[in-house]
Amino acid sequence: MYSYLIRRIFMLLPTLFGAAILVFVLLRLVPGDVCDLKFGGEGGYVDPEQIKMCREMLGLENPMYVQFYEYMKGFLTLDLGVSMWTTKPVTEEIAGRFQISVEIAILATITSIFIALPLGIISAVRRNTWTDYVIRGISISGIAIPSFWLGILILLGLLIFTQKYFGEPWMPPVDYKSLFDDPAYNLSQMVWPALATGFRYSAVATRMTRSAMLEVLREDYVRTARAKGLIEKVIVNRHALKNAMLPVITIIGMEFAFLMGGLVVTEQVFNLNGLGKLLVESVEQADFTMTQALVMLAVAIFVVANFVVDVMYAVLDPRIRYG
Amino acid sequence: MKSHGLKLAVAATVGLAFTAGAAVADTPKSGGTLNIVVGSKIPSYDGHIESTFGMIHPIRPFYSTLIRVNPDNPSSPVDFVCDLCEGSVPAGAEGGTKFTFKIRKDVKFHDGTPLTAADVKATYDKIVFPPEGVASSRKAYFKAVDSITTPDDYTLVFKLKHPTATFIPAVAMPFNFVYAKKDLDANGYNWHQRNINGTGAFTFVEHVAGSHVSGKKYAGYHHKGRPYLDGYKAISAPKMNVRLQAIRGGRADIEFRGFPPKARDDLVKALGDKITVQESDWNCVLLLTPNHEVKPFDDPRVRRALSLAVNRYEGSKYLSRIAIVKTVGGVVFPAHPLATSIEDLGKTVAGYNTDHAANIKEAKRLLKEAGHPNLSFTLHNRGVDQPYRVVGTWAIDQWKKAGITVKQWVQPTSPFYATLRKKGDFDVSIDFNCQAVVNPIADISKFLPTAGNNYANFADTELESTYDALLKAGDEGSQKALVRKYEKRVLNDLASQAITLWWYKINPHRSYVKGWKIAPSHYLNQALDNIWLDK
Numbered sequence: 001m002y003s004y005l006i007r008r009i010f011m012l013l014p015t016l017f018g019a020a021i022l023v024f025v026l027l028r029l030v031p032g033d034v035c036d037l038k039f040g041g042e043g044g045y046v047d048p049e050q051i052k053m054c055r056e057m058l059g060l061e062n063p064m065y066v067q068f069y070e071y072m073k074g075f076l077t078l079d080l081g082v083s084m085w086t087t088k089p090v091t092e093e094i095a096g097r098f099q100i101s102v103e104i105a106i107l108a109t110i111t112s113i114f115i116a117l118p119l120g121i122i123s124a125v126r127r128n129t130w131t132d133y134v135i136r137g138i139s140i141s142g143i144a145i146p147s148f149w150l151g152i153l154i155l156l157g158l159l160i161f162t163q164k165y166f167g168e169p170w171m172p173p174v175d176y177k178s179l180f181d182d183p184a185y186n187l188s189q190m191v192w193p194a195l196a197t198g199f200r201y202s203a204v205a206t207r208m209t210r211s212a213m214l215e216v217l218r219e220d221y222v223r224t225a226r227a228k229g230l231i232e233k234v235i236v237n238r239h240a241l242k243n244a245m246l247p248v249i250t251i252i253g254m255e256f257a258f259l260m261g262g263l264v265v266t267e268q269v270f271n272l273n274g275l276g277k278l279l280v281e282s283v284e285q286a287d288f289t290m291t292q293a294l295v296m297l298a299v300a301i302f303v304v305a306n307f308v309v310d311v312m313y314a315v316l317d318p319r320i321r322y323g
Numbered sequence: 324m325k326s327h328g329l330k331l332a333v334a335a336t337v338g339l340a341f342t343a344g345a346a347v348a349d350t351p352k353s354g355g356t357l358n359i360v361v362g363s364k365i366p367s368y369d370g371h372i373e374s375t376f377g378m379i380h381p382i383r384p385f386y387s388t389l390i391r392v393n394p395d396n397p398s399s400p401v402d403f404v405c406d407l408c409e410g411s412v413p414a415g416a417e418g419g420t421k422f423t424f425k426i427r428k429d430v431k432f433h434d435g436t437p438l439t440a441a442d443v444k445a446t447y448d449k450i451v452f453p454p455e456g457v458a459s460s461r462k463a464y465f466k467a468v469d470s471i472t473t474p475d476d477y478t479l480v481f482k483l484k485h486p487t488a489t490f491i492p493a494v495a496m497p498f499n500f501v502y503a504k505k506d507l508d509a510n511g512y513n514w515h516q517r518n519i520n521g522t523g524a525f526t527f528v529e530h531v532a533g534s535h536v537s538g539k540k541y542a543g544y545h546h547k548g549r550p551y552l553d554g555y556k557a558i559s560a561p562k563m564n565v566r567l568q569a570i571r572g573g574r575a576d577i578e579f580r581g582f583p584p585k586a587r588d589d590l591v592k593a594l595g596d597k598i599t600v601q602e603s604d605w606n607c608v609l610l611l612t613p614n615h616e617v618k619p620f621d622d623p624r625v626r627r628a629l630s631l632a633v634n635r636y637e638g639s640k641y642l643s644r645i646a647i648v649k650t651v652g653g654v655v656f657p658a659h660p661l662a663t664s665i666e667d668l669g670k671t672v673a674g675y676n677t678d679h680a681a682n683i684k685e686a687k688r689l690l691k692e693a694g695h696p697n698l699s700f701t702l703h704n705r706g707v708d709q710p711y712r713v714v715g716t717w718a719i720d721q722w723k724k725a726g727i728t729v730k731q732w733v734q735p736t737s738p739f740y741a742t743l744r745k746k747g748d749f750d751v752s753i754d755f756n757c758q759a760v761v762n763p764i765a766d767i768s769k770f771l772p773t774a775g776n777n778y779a780n781f782a783d784t785e786l787e788s789t790y791d792a793l794l795k796a797g798d799e800g801s802q803k804a805l806v807r808k809y810e811k812r813v814l815n816d817l818a819s820q821a822i823t824l825w826w827y828k829i830n831p832h833r834s835y836v837k838g839w840k841i842a843p844s845h846y847l848n849q850a851l852d853n854i855w856l857d858k
Contacts (some may be wrong), residue, residue, distance in 0.1 A: 086367065
């Protein structure tokens with residue numbers, strides 16, 4: 001087991017290195033840079049001397065191999081440099097947004113688990129009844145509806161509903177306050193995007209729970225348990241559910257990693273100051289250092305989440321041993 | 324549909340009337356926090372190097388400038404008032420080459436340091452004569468400045484190399500934040516990129532990166548009785564729909580850049596008289612820039628045909644319903660005294676004649692004569708809807724009526740600039756000229772072949788010499804005559820570039836926001852010291 005873990009950890013390195021090269025090259029294939037935007041994006045007078053000075057300061061005039069060397073050096077020493085747009089350290093810019101993305105990911109995961117597990121189990125236990133059809137309908141709609149679109153509907157719905165019934169339209173806050181500073185304000189902003197993303201997330205998990213449960217409920221040991229006269233609740237909760245959890249945990253883990261990487265569009269809809277919004281802004285502003293750091297962060301989260309899910313397999317099913 | 328549009332128009336007009344009436348009748352009330360939504364991000368806090376409204380809207384209230392556009396009459400392009408100076412804005416002495424400013428004695432920086440002329444001099448030294456390696460985005464506006472001196476603690480003198488009408492508007496630019504000399508001396512020229520110590524109406528409270536900037540009332544502000552607000556919060560919201568819904572949903576009171584007509588109509592429809600709409604001509608214009616190095620755009624007949632084929636008057640009527648463009652004009656901001664009237668443009672410049680059938684006929688004749696009766700090319704455009712793609716698509720339709728076939732090539736902003744500035748591999752491109760203070764003689768330098776932001780790739784000594792004479796022309800009469808000559812050369816004789824339509828600024832805001840008046844630029848009137856909330 002331990003040798004497997006060490007091998008897996010070493011396998012992460014080439015994955016991260018490959019991603020680092022890819023993001024570096026792809027960003028520079030697109031013509032234009034941050035100095036063009038800083039000094040000309042607003043259409044006013046442009047002083048070519050200022051643009052040149054900006055490029056020199058940011059190292060954009062250096063040959064590509066020098067830029068790559070600097071980038072890799074920073075990556076290996078965990079010094080991600082400064083944002084080309086704000087000139088503040090990249091780590092400082094990311095840190096503030098990271099907590100928002102983590103909070104959204106946790107809230108969406110909680111929402112999803114609370115919806116997905118009961119619905120998935122009920123759907124499997126009451127297979128091919130109207131209850132099953134309704135739940136499957138809900139979960140298919142969850143997969144079909146993009147979370148950003150659901151987010152737009154939620155916002156418009158809130159505005160219309162509150163204006164109609166309370167006289168004044170209301171929408172969630174568009175600026176951020178920490179959960180620890182002002183919990184009510186924070187949750188009044190976060191609960192809606194968590195609902196929008198959690199709904200899609202739960203749809204995937206519901207379907208997975210249902211199919212895993214159906215498979216387990218057909219197993220011999222379940223039949224034996226029923227033959228022994230165990231009550232259905234015990235069979236489902238104690239014998240079937242635990243064994244059906246493996247694929248569900250995989251889905252939850254990967255979705256959590258996806259959410260941690262930033263909800264690129266949903267964050268824009270709710271004006272959430274998370275990693276997704278930062279990524280979009282960085283790409284738009286040709287902020288190479290920031291974009292590189294964010295992509296690498298997303299890659300690292302995925303790789304680590306994958307690793308954790310593999311380890312969880314072994315914990316949940318003692319028969320699984322990595323050698 | 325028609326009646327609905329009419330209702331919206333009436334509601335907006337009523338809102339406008341309310342504003343005008345209210346500004347006269349109401350007594351300002353103190354208190355409250357103004358919530359602003361800002362559609363761009365702050366690069367740094369240093370006004371001397373930045374050029375985005377994403378910095379001006381949240382940061383300008385912390386600073387003062389030597390003079391400014393009159394906050395109570397910002398729509399006038401020629402009304403400047405003192406901010407840190409006393410009395411009225413000085414007229415040039417010694418043949419317009421010497422400007423003496425008397426500095427106020429009651430001004431203190433937020434850290435308690437009293438302001439003197441030495442602070443203003445240190446600020447302008449940084450802007451006008453930056454040391455090697457120090458960036459200054461507006462240095463070129465002050466090319467005529469020979470020296471800056473302080474005969475005493477409260478007097479500042481600018482000596483110019485020659486008289487120029489561009490000087491006072493350049494001083495009034497909202498980016499010229501006045502810094503404390505001691506901050507510059509002790510911390511260097513980069514300190515203000517990350518730190519704030521101004522003399523503005525508000526003191527800095529916090530900046531949460533990517534979320535908001537907030538400020539609170541500065542009790543020692545030099546304009547007594549102001550500001551009226553207790554504070555303000557500038558919330559970053561890059562998406563227009565979020566900014567719109569934030570005003571509708573009560574999360575923001577105002578947005579200063581401007582919304583398209585549809586957004587204004589939606590807000591008025593949803594909130595009725597709780598929304599007030601202010602509208603103004605905007606000192607931004609979209610241009611059609613042919614690349615003179617690409618055939619057949621090296622031929623002035625072809626370029627003139629492109630301009631002739633565009634029906635600006637019809638475009639103004641219809642595009643103004645869906646886009647932030649409206650006004651027909653020449654190279655100078657249409658509301659400025661130096662601007663050429665539509666009637667005169669119609670007589671002297673191709674494409675401004677109201678007989679569009681004759682314009683189309685002439686365009687076809689010119690193309691045939693140039694050997695390109697079935698001209699086809701690609702229009703390079705910026706990947707921004709308002710108003711670039713809307714105007715680009717409209718222009719293509721206009722050209723089609725003259726038998727010209729055009730494809731559109733849209734690029735995101737960064738590659739768009741790379742194409743214009745570095746590669747130059749385009750046929751005709753949409754370009755824009757967007758300025759802060761209306762400073763026509765400086766603004767029209769965009770059309771000079773040698774200007775850093777002219778991408779038409781041509782040379783013309785006559786245009787350069789006309790501009791040189793204009794730059795030094797002292798009286799308004801000769802300035803007007805030279806502007807006409809310059810404009811005719813650009814838009815008609817060379818047809819080096821063509822003007823489409825000037826932008827139109829629409830600012831719907833909550834009706835309880837009082838005191839703020841719309842200006843012809845989204846950079847202007849952002850000190851927030853005259854705003855109050857009637858809640």
